[in-house]
Amino acid sequence: MAVSELGDRTDNAASAGGSAPHGEERPVILEARDIRRSYRMGDTVVHALDGVSFQVRQGDYWAIMGQSGSGKSTLLNLLGCLDRPTEGAYLLGGDDVAQLDDDDLAEIRGQRLGFIFQSFNLILQLTVLENIEVPLFYQGIPAREARERAQRYAELVGLGGRTHHRPLELSGGQQQRVAIARALVNEPLVILADEATGNLDSATGREILGLLDQLHLQGRTIIMVTHDPNIANRAEWVLRLKDGKIDRIEPGGKHPEGVRTPERH
Amino acid sequence: MFTTFLRTVALGVRSLLLHKLRSFLTMLGILFGVASVVAMLAIGEGASEEAQAKFLELGSTNVIARSRKPSADSDSSAGMAARNARGVIYGLTFKDLDVIRGTISGVERVVGVRSVLKPTAHGSRNVEARLSGTTEDFLDVARVEIDRGRFLTTSDNLRRANVTVIGEEVRRQLFPFEDPIAKHIAIGGESFEVVGTMRSRGGASEKNFEGSDEDKVCFIPLATMETRFGFIDMQRSAGSRSTEQVELHEVRVRALSLDAVPDVAQAVRDVLKRLHEKDDVEVIVPLELLRTVEEQKRIWKAVLAAIAGISLLVGGIGVMNVMLATVTERTREIGVRRALGAKKRHVISQFLVETLGLSTAGGAIGVFLGIAIPFVVEHYADMKTVVRWDAVGLAFGISALVGVVFGLYPAMRAASMDPVEALRHE
Ligand SMILES: Nc1ncnc2c1ncn2[C@@H]1O[C@H](COP(=O)(O)OP(=O)(O)OP(=O)(O)O)[C@@H](O)[C@H]1O
Ligand SMILES: [Mg+2]
Numbered sequence: 001m002a003v004s005e006l007g008d009r010t011d012n013a014a015s016a017g018g019s020a021p022h023g024e025e026r027p028v029i030l031e032a033r034d035i036r037r038s039y040r041m042g043d044t045v046v047h048a049l050d051g052v053s054f055q056v057r058q059g060d061y062w063a064i065m066g067q068s069g070s071g072k073s074t075l076l077n078l079l080g081c082l083d084r085p086t087e088g089a090y091l092l093g094g095d096d097v098a099q100l101d102d103d104d105l106a107e108i109r110g111q112r113l114g115f116i117f118q119s120f121n122l123i124l125q126l127t128v129l130e131n132i133e134v135p136l137f138y139q140g141i142p143a144r145e146a147r148e149r150a151q152r153y154a155e156l157v158g159l160g161g162r163t164h165h166r167p168l169e170l171s172g173g174q175q176q177r178v179a180i181a182r183a184l185v186n187e188p189l190v191i192l193a194d195e196a197t198g199n200l201d202s203a204t205g206r207e208i209l210g211l212l213d214q215l216h217l218q219g220r221t222i223i224m225v226t227h228d229p230n231i232a233n234r235a236e237w238v239l240r241l242k243d244g245k246i247d248r249i250e251p252g253g254k255h256p257e258g259v260r261t262p263e264r265h
Numbered sequence: 266m267f268t269t270f271l272r273t274v275a276l277g278v279r280s281l282l283l284h285k286l287r288s289f290l291t292m293l294g295i296l297f298g299v300a301s302v303v304a305m306l307a308i309g310e311g312a313s314e315e316a317q318a319k320f321l322e323l324g325s326t327n328v329i330a331r332s333r334k335p336s337a338d339s340d341s342s343a344g345m346a347a348r349n350a351r352g353v354i355y356g357l358t359f360k361d362l363d364v365i366r367g368t369i370s371g372v373e374r375v376v377g378v379r380s381v382l383k384p385t386a387h388g389s390r391n392v393e394a395r396l397s398g399t400t401e402d403f404l405d406v407a408r409v410e411i412d413r414g415r416f417l418t419t420s421d422n423l424r425r426a427n428v429t430v431i432g433e434e435v436r437r438q439l440f441p442f443e444d445p446i447a448k449h450i451a452i453g454g455e456s457f458e459v460v461g462t463m464r465s466r467g468g469a470s471e472k473n474f475e476g477s478d479e480d481k482v483c484f485i486p487l488a489t490m491e492t493r494f495g496f497i498d499m500q501r502s503a504g505s506r507s508t509e510q511v512e513l514h515e516v517r518v519r520a521l522s523l524d525a526v527p528d529v530a531q532a533v534r535d536v537l538k539r540l541h542e543k544d545d546v547e548v549i550v551p552l553e554l555l556r557t558v559e560e561q562k563r564i565w566k567a568v569l570a571a572i573a574g575i576s577l578l579v580g581g582i583g584v585m586n587v588m589l590a591t592v593t594e595r596t597r598e599i600g601v602r603r604a605l606g607a608k609k610r611h612v613i614s615q616f617l618v619e620t621l622g623l624s625t626a627g628g629a630i631g632v633f634l635g636i637a638i639p640f641v642v643e644h645y646a647d648m649k650t651v652v653r654w655d656a657v658g659l660a661f662g663i664s665a666l667v668g669v670v671f672g673l674y675p676a677m678r679a680a681s682m683d684p685v686e687a688l689r690h691e
Binding site: 077080082102103106107109110111115117122123125134137138139140142143182186 | 268269272279280283597598600601602603604605606607608609610611683684685688
């Protein structure tokens with residue numbers, strides 16, 4: 001698979017891949033400090049997140065699990081700077097983003113984050129290549145460079161021959177690959193996935209998960225919301241949410257030997 | 266920055282082309298609004314220019330008094346009294362001419378004209394031409410030009426000479442192949458020497474104010490006319506014969522300046538009112554008519570502006586309506602773009618560019634139609650039209666403005682969506 005060509009990443013994340021034994025050496029790139037998010041519904045207040053704290057280090061692979069309504073998506077949206085916490089601090093790459101304004105958040109999303117959605121969320125009137133280019137457009141990357149990069153990432157996810165197709169001409173798995181290429185094209189700090197395989201059959205889902213595994217091996221940081229314990233098994237850490245609070249953080253199937261369990265605050 | 270803009274435009278155009286029929290239908294309102302305004306302005310402008318040219322032809326510093334046959338029932342006792350053995354007597358007199366000349370200030374020239382139709386012949390060729398008796402200063406009060414030879418002189422009138430200056434149409438019909446100068450022609454049975462020819466006054470407006478052919482005219486000295494033909498004019502109509510006596514058909518008064526025209530006009534009216542019990546003269550003031558045309562033009566423009574405003578408003582609302590639907594339809598796309606790093610202004614410009622694309626495309630096609638329609642009208646309806654480019658620019662500019670005004674709200678709405686909500690939207 002084309003993913004094996006991913007090894008060209010030159011930043012230090014590559015050397016600190018998921019299998020690296022000394023997790024302590026990897027820097028913390030994302031930290032939630034007692035973040036809360038509540039929604040006002042009429043005169044009742046729903047606490048979707050009720051004091052969540054944890055740290056993610058570069059190259060980590062996290063799964064967020066929990067019952068429906070436990071706050072997984074809410075948390076992921078906060079981590080993805082799509083939403084702001086009602087209270088608490090959220091540090092991304094060292095900056096507290098909880099207080100930033102809308103434009104700054106957009107810039108951070110465009111530069112440091114990659115999103116993979118359950119329903120792919122490709123723009124249907126654009127071709128595969130153009131879909132992958134979208135984040136670069138908002139970064140002001142020149143068209144030619146953007147095209148080259150998009151082409152490279154399309155090849156990376158195994159769609160080099162489909163770049164001029166429209167999303168609806170592709171299978172679900174292929175569409176999700178496009179979405180993954182799009183999430184990677186701006187070389188983000190973290191990849192955030194909300195039930196990335198939720199809309200796929202199990203075989204295709206496994207394929208996508210395999211792709212994510214490869215990306216993780218290449219040193220990318222992944223946070224993924226899922227219902228499926230098997231999927232959680234592929235992660236290094238599993239964060240279990242219950243009623244907006246962290247129930248527990250436990251090592252996942254890929255948990256590297258000898259790495260300490262992240263402390264809870 | 267500029268290439269970003271170009272790419273936004275390209276994106277917008279593509280998005281509009283994705284729904285060709287919808288985009289086309291949406292721009293129809295603005296299209297017809299702009300087209301009708303440009304076309305109606307061109308037609309209105311043409312009509313008023315034609316009218317203005319007509320009045321300017323009469324001379325903007327002139328005040329023109331004309332004899333007018335009083336209607337039989339206007340003042341029956343006076344009408345009966347004026348009817349003597351020789352027929353109806355009416356109109357301007359030499360006395361009027363003298364009084365106007367002697368009492369009205371601010372006047373540069375006062376010229377009398379007597380005009381009757383007379384058979385005119387040279388050899389075997391003949392034409393029924395208008396014979397105008399006047400004086401040498403007629404040249405100063407009318408837009409006539411000598412082509413060859415000379416116009417009438419003071420001495421022609423003093424000598425009551427049988428000389429004539431002929432119009433282009435008379436020359437063409439009587440002297441198709443030869444030089445008319447110094448030839449003799451027969452007018453109403455008298456022999457006249459041709460001393461000059463007039464330049465054609467034709468062109469687009471061949472017909473003058475009353476509809477007679479401006480070039481089908483022979484000028485002779487007023488004094489000669491009086492001596493040779495008298496004042497009585499015989500008219501045959503529907504088998505009955507009637508005669509009428511008119512001393513002068515027209516008195517042209519030229520004011521010293523444009524500013525003096527209103528006073529001169531009033532004075533001429535006063536004098537004539539005093540001297541004429543019957544309603545047998547009329548006073549034409551080209552400047553007043555020009556002002557009327559200008560006033561009509563202003564009203565026409567105001568009406569057009571109202572129509573334009575309404576149709577562009579309706580068109581704009583149509584565009585806004587479609588854009589609001591588009592924004593709702595594309596809520597998910599907006600959410601995705603926001604998640605991928607689009608700022609609010611990116612979303613605003615994306616939708617604004619689409620609305621602008623719709624309205625300016627509608628405006629452009631509208632301008633094209635609006636220019637084409639006057640062409641067709643001019644060709645088939647024989648009307649003069651004038652496409653004013655400032656009007657075209659204005660109409661197009663307004664269509665673009667409509668795009669901004671009516672596009673801003675849908676675009677702001679798109680941009681103000683919460684990214685999380687937008688992504689959840691089905
Ligand atoms: N926009 C909102 N307005 C009001 N309440 C909300 C809103 N979004 C989320 N909530 C509430 O917050 C809580 C957590 O929602 P969230 O979507 O994070 O759950 P989830 O863990 O992602 O569930 P699922 O597994 O079903 O996707 C729920 O009780 C939900 O009703
Ligand atoms: Mg969810």
